[in-house]
Amino acid sequence: MALHSFELDPVSLSIDLSVGHIVDLKIKDGDRILSPLHRAPWVDEPAAEFPDGTAPNVKRLSGDFFCAPFGRNDAEEGPSHGWPANSAWDHIETIRQDDRITVIFRLQRHVMGASVEKRITLVTGHPFVYQEHRFTGGAGGVSAAHHVMVHMADGGEIAFSPKQGAQTPPEALETDPERGRSILAYPAETEDLQAFPLADGGTADLTVYPLAEGHEDFLTLIEAPGRALGWTVASRKAEQDRIIVLKRPDSLPVTMLWMSNGGRDYAPWSGRHTGVLGIEDARASPLGHADSCRENDLSRRGIPTAFALSTGQTITVRQVIGACASGSDESCVGDVRAEESALMLLFKDGGSRSLGYDPDFLAG
Template identity: 70%
Template sequence: MTIHSFDSDPVSLSIDASVGHIAGLTIRDGARILTPLHRAPWVDDPAVTFPVGTAPNVQRLSGDFFCAPFGRNDIEDAPSHGWPANSEWDYMETNAHDDRTTIVFQLQRTVMGAKVEKIITLIAGHPFIYQEHRFTGGEGAVSAAHHVMVHMQDGGDLAFSPKTRALTPADPLEPDPSRGRSLLAYPAQTTDLTAFPLAGGGVADLTHYPPGDSHEDFVTLVEAPEQSLGWSVVSRKAEQDRIIVLKCPENLPVTMMWMSNGGRNYAPWSGLHTGVLGIEDARASPLGHSNSCKENEFTRAGAPTAFELGGGRSIVVRQVIGACAAIQGESKLTSVSPDKDSLILGFECGGIRALNYAPEFLQRRSGCASG
């Protein structure tokens, strides 16, 4: 394990280069130090043993990691979520200029023959990390996703940019009751995020987490067309903060939610992995690499699920993660919008809050989309 640490007030960041995961992230908001991302309890336990075949991305499960492909790897020989989430990255350089610090890593392996770089920018005074992953060369098609993970001690509220629908795949994550349990209906879908069908009847409100006890679930949200900014905000109840995840919808047209709340009985999960929500912004089908590279229910609805490599071009995927403290008197969050040099949070009560932000990072002309 090799950890690289970086600081640019208000952000402190560490990268586990053995798998490319964000090992730690703290963000200062006034007198408070926020810890927005999750780290699995077994990662720092030297006594833990893993079942044979446990992928490195599970063994080192932390913060956020980049998947290429997303999920099942059934084209190239690699673990689930691909080599970017499971193998070593080389630290290349750090460049500091004015108020910006840019950190570059390169994956030791290739993905479908493509070189993969991880470029992280920190901007002084900004409560965000600006992430870019770049594919150069290669051949064929590959799906991709970020895998942000948030832990909630006592649940919280979820808010999203407009979505056309939410849907589950044909099979639950844990179909065998001896190994685990899922709550949502599979397959099922709805256009109302507050009323997703449950397996046992009734509905779950996907704008609140968790929807129940002891469950492992997965649902995909499809971005509404013509959105210039895709966003997800987790307002944590006990922690009294807000975790903000931003994307370019044209680049990453779906957001997959992984609900891991004590629903797996087997090691290393052992019913202890609770209160975790994965926010997985993606250009992918949840059914794996092969399914992502052909026509599927998402592509038929106008949501591409893979990037085409090669052709003398680079493929760029960008995403932003940040956080701020919740302020007394703020009501339910209802909107997120970029301004000239800030991100504006809007609340049900009519109030707003501005955070230092660089909106050009997720604009098409800055390389948010492929090309």
């Protein structure tokens, strides 16, 4: 595995250049070192076995990766989640400034004829990773998403920026009981995130994770209109920290949740991939590349599901991942706001916490 590692206090990270995944992320908060992101147990097993056709993004499943397209790759030849999540990147340049470092990578392959560049910026004193992906040139449409994965040893609470509602796709992730289990109703939809329909007729609270033991589920949250900042905060119980994922809703108007909690019995999952929550901010249909580029359930509601590529044009997708320790005196997160030089976590009991943050990154 070829790694490219860099750091700037309080953040250090490593990129697996063979697939472009963030394989390790550490964020210092006082005397603590937080590890916000998940790494699949088989990644470090030399003898791990995989079924024929297993995509590299599954074999190297780590942290966060950029999908283009998201999910099923059925518009041009390529693996699930596209070449950015499955093939090699080159380190192009490292730019150092007074208070920040920006590291630039380029995908060795093209996506729909477009070149793809990854820029990761760290800022002194900020507990955040600022990520930017650029498509230059190309033709046609492409969906895109970040695939952030968080592991919770003993569950936790999930807070979201306001959503129009949540919906599951037509079919569950696991339909064969000999291979795995899903517990949500498919298809289903609700505006109440604390009462999503279950297959057995009950409801599930999406603000608490996990929903149950031994399940594999997937759904899409649709951003409410009129907000400049979209956010998800996963407050982990055992780890006593908060994982923060930020986006621009006009760029990435949906957040897809992948709940992987021991619901797959076949290799390499083998019932051991537990307590994992994927927070996947996207401009995409959950049904794949081709569906994202034609009229679909989301686009009929005015929600864009693909970027339009063209010669001489550059499209930029930005996202932010961060973390902080959680205090014993802090209540649940009620809101997140960007201010002049800080990100404010506002708690439901009226308290707050300020974190060093560059609001211009997502505003630009």
